[in-house]
Amino acid sequence: MRKNSIKNTRINGEVQKELSNIIRGEIKDPRINPMTSVVAVEVAPDLKSCKAYISVLGDTDSQKSTLEGLRSAEGYIRSKLARTINLRNTPVIKFILDQSIEYGVNMSKLIDDVTRKPDDSKEADAADGFDESVESEETESED
Known part of the structure; x- marks a missing residue:
């Protein structure tokens, strides 16, 4: 076999x-x-x-x-x-x-920490001229 x-x-x-x-x-x-x-x-x-x-x-x-x-x-x-x-x-x-499950969870946390930078994302949105409140008002008026 x-x-x-x-x-x-x-x-x-x-x-x-x-x-x-x-x-x-x-x-x-x-x-x-x-x-x-x-x-x-x-x-x-x-x-x-x-x-x-x-x-x-x-x-x-x-x-x-x-x-x-x-x-x-x-x-x-x-x-x-x-x-x-x-x-x-x-x-x-x-x-x-x-320990592969534990290793996977730790790697996932590390990836999330690297990709999620709250201070940088707000600055990048402001630099692009993107404002979430304006977009949400526009979608509500379309409904």
């Missing part, structure tokens, strides 16, 4: 769905942040190992404790996964912290 085959893609999706259900509803470890999500799952073609990319909303201490909690509950998670998914082999799960 190739890495990007249809079968492997379906297995990745099913494992991701079941992992998120198990983490959200069945693990009672207080170290695991309730805002934990499974971003992606890569199951090896031989179904022996699996990389689960986890995103945690919170500070670095919360992220570290969530990873510790998930690693300690790995055996329980694997046994639950074996009961819900009918595979020849139940993969050994390796949890990896994925």
